Amino acid sequence: MTMPNKEIDTLIVGAGQAGVAMSEHLSNLDIPHLVLERHRIAERWRSERWDSLVANGPAWHDRFPGLEFDDVDPDGFPSKERIAQYFETYARKFNAPVRTGVEVKKVERNNGRPGFTIETSEGVIEANRVVAATGPFQRPVIPPIAPDDSNLTQIHSSEYRNPDQLPEGAVLVVGAGSSGVQIADELQRSGRDVYLSVGPHHRPPRAYRGRDFCWWLGVLGQWDVEAMAPGTEHVTIAVSGARGGHTVDFRRLARQGVTLVGRTRHFDHGRVTFESDLAENIALGDENYLSLLDAADDYIASNGLDLPPEPDARVIPSSPTCITHPILELGLAESGISSIVWATGFSVDYRWLNVDTFDDNGKPQHQRGVSREPGIYFLGLPWLSRRGSSFIWGVWHDAKHIADHIATQRKYLAYQDAAQRHGETSTQQHLNSDTGTHSQLQDIHMARGN
Structure with missing residues (x-):
């Protein structure tokens, strides 16, 4: 069914965690809005992740404030299906105005009048504001070094589902962030020979002295850091909630049977070369890991917390x-x-x-999600306002900031409308007064016989 032409105050594009959070805050402020989603609510959790994926943060942490996971242990890690169900339930909780199966094809600013014209797969919409809540996982990136080899099966991690999907033989996994590590681990446990290409990374402890790393980053203020440290723009984070959650340890993966190699450099005539940076990258991960233990120990000592010592956590085994x-x-x-x-x-x-x-590289220009184009907002991007912005709980707080900004702008515009109406009324009263005076003068002249 074609969606009729309509006007709306705010259009939200995307009904993942960002779009649902945005809708809740706009609803709380009684701001009319519509959410358009080209597939289903939380679609990427459903169809663009591998079968065994679970959240990388515990259930008590990776959620919105208004709803808990009632069937998952607070310290457990919900499955991807359970997370998608969670956002569906959350949207129903406040009757989010979501239209699924509608693709937004173009958004353009109107000329000579406020707002934007939005072309969709089901008609045209006019909106005063648009929130791009499509998140950071929009276009899978495969680097240009990928070989043109018909004998190789090559897929992006967003297409990977399970080991049976791949043909028999060994697998090279390129990238050692959370996705690469978990996929490599699963493939090796299924009986595959696996090579894992490891670049610069951080690897926080899954838990330390009885507290999950998410808790430690919270009390240490690291979730609220507003900018990346210089030189860490391309550093991935290796953390896992798989099999109940565990600290990612590349040496353990190697002892388990995964062959570690450095960053993938080049493919040529059936051969692949790697950088000689593997040991350096592993050392960088160790340094990051130990620095969080140091900060946690200092915090415990400074605050007199009764948390059990964990000396074994500092033991770094020899390298394979x-x-x-x-x-x-x-x-x-x-x-x-x-x-x-x-x-x-x-x-x-x-x-x-x-x-x-957008800048020359297509990167959106904004401040805490408020773009330089008035009326356009971005939500769900990494480091939108701080380190926690791309996490479930972090996007909820960013959405509140944007909703408050929208509410403030609406008040300014309401003042402008009221002031304009007042000015029109005053002008009309002045004209009426002038007309009355002119009539009185005419009456006087006539009475005098002029």
């Missing part, structure tokens, strides 16, 4: 041979590699948003 004597080159056929999984992240895709708020 694949780290001390790294492989720098492999023949794909000789190594039995038949598949590559590119766990190399995503880029944003705002081709539908035809407004002046």
Whole structure:
């Protein structure tokens, strides 16, 4: 059914965690709005993640304030299906005005009048404001070094579902953030030979002295850090909630049977070369890991907390041979590699948003989600306002800030409308007064016989 032309105050594009959070805050402020989602609520959790994925944060932490996971232990890690169900339930909780199955194709600013015209798959909408709540996982990125080899199966991590999906043979997983590590681990446990290409990374402890790392980052104020440390723009985070949650340990993965290699450098005539940076990258992860333990110990001592010591957490085992004597080159056929999984992240895709708020690289320009194009907002992006912005709870707080900004702008416009109406009324009263005076003068002249 075609959606009729309509006007709305605020249009939210996307009904994932960002869109649902935005809708809740606008609803609380009685701001008329509509949420358009081209598929289903929380679609990427459903169809663009592997089968065994669970949340990387515990249920007590990775949720919105208004609803708990009633069937998941607070310290447990909900499955991807349960998370998608959670957002559906949350949207029903406040009757979010979500229209699914509607794709937004183009947004353009109106000329000579306020607001935007939005072309959708079901008609045209006029809106005073638009919130792009499509998040950071919009376009899978496979780097240009990917080989043009019909003998290789190559997929992005967003396409990976389970080991049975891949043909027989060894697998090279490129990228050692949370996705790459968990996929490599699952493939190796299924009986595959796995090579894991490891770049610079942080690897926080899953838990330390009885508290999850999410708690530690909270009390230490690290979730609220407003900008990345210099030089960490391309550093991934390796953390996992799989199998009840555990600290990612690359040495353990190597002892388990995963062959670690450095960053993937080049493919040429059936061979792949790697950078000689594996040991350096592992050391960087160790440094990050130990720094959080140090900060946690200092916090415990300063605040007199009764949390049990955990000296074993500081034991860093010796490095296996694949780290001390790294492989720098492999023949794909000789190594039995038949598949590559590119766990190399995503880029944003705002081709539908035809407004002046992007830099030369297509990156949105904004301050805490408020773009330089009045009336356009961004939500759900990493580091939108702080480190926690792309996490479930963090996007909820960012949405509140944007909703408050929208409410303030509406008040300014309401004042302008009232002032204009008042000015029109005053002008009319003045004209009426002038007309009355002119009539009185005419009467006087007539009475005098002039």
